[in-house]
Amino acid sequence: MNEAVKNRELKEKIAQDYEWGFVSDVEQEFAPKGLNEDTVRFISAKKNEPEWMLEWRLKAYRAWLEMEEVSWAKLDIPTIDYQDAYYYAAPKAKPKLASLDELDPEIRRTYEKLGIPIEEQKVLAGVEGSAKVAVDAVFDSVSVATTFREELKRAGVIFLSISEAIREYPELVQKYLGSVVPQRDNYFACLNSAVFSDGTFVYVPEGVRCPMELSTYFRINAENTGQFERTLIVADKGAYVSYLEGCTAPMRDENQLHAAVVEIFAHEDAEVKYSTVQNWYPGDKDGRGGIFNFVTKRALCSGDRSKVSWTQVETGSAITWKYPSCILKGDGSVGEFYSIALTNNRQQADTGTKMIHIGANTRSTIVSKGISAGRSNNTYRGLVRVLPRAENVRNFTQCDSLLLGSDCGAHTVPYIEVKNPTATIEHEATTSKISEDQLFYAMSRGLDQEAAVALIVNGFAREVLKQLPMEFAVEAQKLLGISLEGSVG
Amino acid sequence: MLEIINLHATVADKPILNGVSLHVPAGEVHAIMGPNGSGKSTLAYVLAGRPGYEVTQGSVTFTPTRHSGLEPGPAFSSEGAEGRQIPGRARDDEGGLDLLAMEPHERAAAGLFLGFQYPVEIPGISYLQFLRESLNSQRRFRGEAELSAGEFIKLAREQANLLGMDADMLKRPVNVGFSGGEKKRAEMVQMGIMAPKFAVLDETDSGLDIDALKAVGAGINRIMRAPDKGVLLITHYQRLLDYVEPDRVHVLRNGRIERSGGPELARELEREGYTEAAA
Numbered sequence: 205m206n207e208a209v210k211n212r213e214l215k216e217k218i219a220q221d222y223e224w225g226f227v228s229d230v231e232q233e234f235a236p237k238g239l240n241e242d243t244v245r246f247i248s249a250k251k252n253e254p255e256w257m258l259e260w261r262l263k264a265y266r267a268w269l270e271m272e273e274v275s276w277a278k279l280d281i282p283t284i285d286y287q288d289a290y291y292y293a294a295p296k297a298k299p300k301l302a303s304l305d306e307l308d309p310e311i312r313r314t315y316e317k318l319g320i321p322i323e324e325q326k327v328l329a330g331v332e333g334s335a336k337v338a339v340d341a342v343f344d345s346v347s348v349a350t351t352f353r354e355e356l357k358r359a360g361v362i363f364l365s366i367s368e369a370i371r372e373y374p375e376l377v378q379k380y381l382g383s384v385v386p387q388r389d390n391y392f393a394c395l396n397s398a399v400f401s402d403g404t405f406v407y408v409p410e411g412v413r414c415p416m417e418l419s420t421y422f423r424i425n426a427e428n429t430g431q432f433e434r435t436l437i438v439a440d441k442g443a444y445v446s447y448l449e450g451c452t453a454p455m456r457d458e459n460q461l462h463a464a465v466v467e468i469f470a471h472e473d474a475e476v477k478y479s480t481v482q483n484w485y486p487g488d489k490d491g492r493g494g495i496f497n498f499v500t501k502r503a504l505c506s507g508d509r510s511k512v513s514w515t516q517v518e519t520g521s522a523i524t525w526k527y528p529s530c531i532l533k534g535d536g537s538v539g540e541f542y543s544i545a546l547t548n549n550r551q552q553a554d555t556g557t558k559m560i561h562i563g564a565n566t567r568s569t570i571v572s573k574g575i576s577a578g579r580s581n582n583t584y585r586g587l588v589r590v591l592p593r594a595e596n597v598r599n600f601t602q603c604d605s606l607l608l609g610s611d612c613g614a615h616t617v618p619y620i621e622v623k624n625p626t627a628t629i630e631h632e633a634t635t636s637k638i639s640e641d642q643l644f645y646a647m648s649r650g651l652d653q654e655a656a657v658a659l660i661v662n663g664f665a666r667e668v669l670k671q672l673p674m675e676f677a678v679e680a681q682k683l684l685g686i687s688l689e690g691s692v693g
Numbered sequence: 694m695l696e697i698i699n700l701h702a703t704v705a706d707k708p709i710l711n712g713v714s715l716h717v718p719a720g721e722v723h724a725i726m727g728p729n730g731s732g733k734s735t736l737a738y739v740l741a742g743r744p745g746y747e748v749t750q751g752s753v754t755f756t757p758t759r760h761s762g763l764e765p766g767p768a769f770s771s772e773g774a775e776g777r778q779i780p781g782r783a784r785d786d787e788g789g790l791d792l793l794a795m796e797p798h799e800r801a802a803a804g805l806f807l808g809f810q811y812p813v814e815i816p817g818i819s820y821l822q823f824l825r826e827s828l829n830s831q832r833r834f835r836g837e838a839e840l841s842a843g844e845f846i847k848l849a850r851e852q853a854n855l856l857g858m859d860a861d862m863l864k865r866p867v868n869v870g871f872s873g874g875e876k877k878r879a880e881m882v883q884m885g886i887m888a889p890k891f892a893v894l895d896e897t898d899s900g901l902d903i904d905a906l907k908a909v910g911a912g913i914n915r916i917m918r919a920p921d922k923g924v925l926l927i928t929h930y931q932r933l934l935d936y937v938e939p940d941r942v943h944v945l946r947n948g949r950i951e952r953s954g955g956p957e958l959a960r961e962l963e964r965e966g967y968t969e970a971a972a
Contacts, residue, residue: 642813645812649823659815664817
């Protein structure tokens with residue numbers, strides 16, 4: 205079906221009167237399947253949003269109708285029927301298991317390999333009666349989280365779900381929401397702007413160094429926000445914050461389509477470090493099922509000498525489309541992107557970054573490590589753009605691909621656009637196959653094949669792993685090994 | 694301890710070993726000498742189980758002897774530590790193992806060590822991490838307790854010091870940026886840490902200056918000269934044998950053991966060359 209026909213049909217469907225007329229019925233827990241203005245109104249009403257927020261969403265929705273899906277990525281994306289999806293479901297209890305014995309043995313094995321404590325496993329698996337105990341033991345209970353909140357409050361740091369923030373700090377949210385990723389930025393960001401379910405808001409005031417790493421773990425609300433997550437982080441002058449997103453444990457979700465937006469706004473001398481481990485369900489060996497993950501992440505280094513550092517470990521999802529970027533507007537601002545993208549079986553990843561140098565003396569570093577196994581396809585796509593007035597820009601890009609087996613693909617697509625002759629741009633790229641010499645050497649010392657592969661891959665990814673906070677790094681290392689099980693031999 | 698009978702092997706369908714038979718009893722060091730291309734390194738790789746080196750005929754039985762006072766661990770039974778049946782593992786009643794039926798890491802756990810002619814670089818992984826993971830993997834396989842980080846670092850430092858290697862080098866990525874001599878010395882440190890029953894050392898002497906040669910020779914004697922251990926020393930030259938006196942010397946040529954003799958054979962080869970000596 206060509207795009208025009210598809211769009212027309214979509215619009216026709218949307219134009220039909222919605223027979224449920226559920227808008228006034230805020231007691232209802234689900235928005236019926238499909239997407240139209242009523243769906244948007246329903247979501248906004250469910251969240252008790254102010255009028256301006258609803259208007260913002262509707263504006264995005266109307267813009268989205270005019271837009272088309274992106275097609276430039278090296279991804280084979282099946283046709284997505286946007287009318288055959290749910291856009292709002294109240295937080296739902298997972299089906300309760302009587303004990304861990306009822307859990308899918310494969311998932312259980314993964315938990316064990318990751319070294320997740322039993323109590324935490326129970327929470328992740330949704331074992332009956334586990335939550336309270338385990339939340340106390342591991343996830344930092346409501347009381348612990350409250351302690352955290354108080355400590356943050358003393359420091360003046362605002363750390364809330366974005367729904368709460370819209371109600372409690374409307375002027376802050378209104379000021380920054382969409383200021384880094386405009387609604388019309390791209391198809392998926394626009395969709396997210398219309399229907400985002402929940403997410404996180406962080407504000408670190410001037411001169412404050414956030415006293416702890418902020419992790420979504422510690423957020424009290426456990427709402428199912430994975431599908432259309434919206435994150436907004438603002439670091440005021442001289443502020444510092446490190447934010448961790450995601451989880452190494454395999455995450456399943458009945459919603460196949462994910463479209464998240466993350467915006468970071470860094471004022472003068474502010475620094476934000478954003479680390480992600482993404483392990484959404486990648487589908488089975490033949491590529492059935494699995495999450496489509498279309499993410500827009502962007503930072504605006506607005507103030508002079510501000511700095512934003514993205515670190516990501518991407519092992520999950522059937523399709524990953526994601527380019528955490530930095531707009532280096534302030535003079536002397538710094539952008540960094542450290543990435544490990546691992547694909548196995550039928551997974552497809554097209555990921556990378558954009559470094560837009562606007563200010564003078566801005567610097568960026570890109571280190572991308574792609575690991576492809578099975579029949580997967582892994583693309584690094586990166587843009588380094590230096591605008592005419594940006595004097596003395598420096599960029600260093602290193603882009604390494606590691607192939608396991610001969611049925612996978614690794615692709616590197618760097619775009620370099622330099623409009624100022626004073627720039628220094630370095631680009632290094634390598635592609636290699638995992639070496640039989642290395643494998644045999646490690647095995648002859650006593651490691652079995654999987655352990656040997658995991659070791660070599662971890663060595664390959666070391667430069668990026670060491671950017672992660674310690675506990676995250678240890679788990680991420682194990683995750684790389686687990687994600688490659690059975691991929692060699 | 695190591696019994697090789699009529700071993701034939703091919704690499705990429707090309708026959709390299711054409712009926713090697715060799716017996717190394719416990720407590721002995723045997724040297725294998727031979728001209729380039731005679732199959733020395735192939736023999737080493739076949740013994741360690743390198744993929745791509747295909748055995749077409751023959752057998753290798755490895756009989757790790759007991760440590761004094763130690764009972765044989767589970768690796769020496771026909772079941773692995775996890776109770777997995779490993780087909781064809783047990784060959785005889787004396788604990789002999791069918792080496793060729795085992796995976797490379799199982800051979801390592803059973804006590805076989807290969808010293809590489811060209812030690813391999815593993816970027817991003819420190820020697821300490823590599824060796825600790827490897828040793829603990831062997832120990833798990835044998836049903837032994839793993840070494841803690843502290844215990845392991847103590848062991849690694851001791852062994853590095855004994856071989857005259859700066860222990861801080863073990864913090865560096867495996868073999869990356871090491872000189873040829875440093876790599877060979879590091880192989881011996883690895884051997885000291887693994888404490889194998891049987892070592893196959895493939896041209897461990899190549900690329901060594903005289904001091905390093907002495908240190909490596911002393912290391913081999915210290916680590917491997919014991920009544921319950923054995924060594925197969927593959928070398929081109931007599932010079933290492935000045936430091937490690939072999940019990941037997943074998944000449945490998947065209948994929949077969951052509952001659953065997955005592956230590957004097959090595960000196961004769963050194964004097965007269967392989968062609969003369971063969972005549």
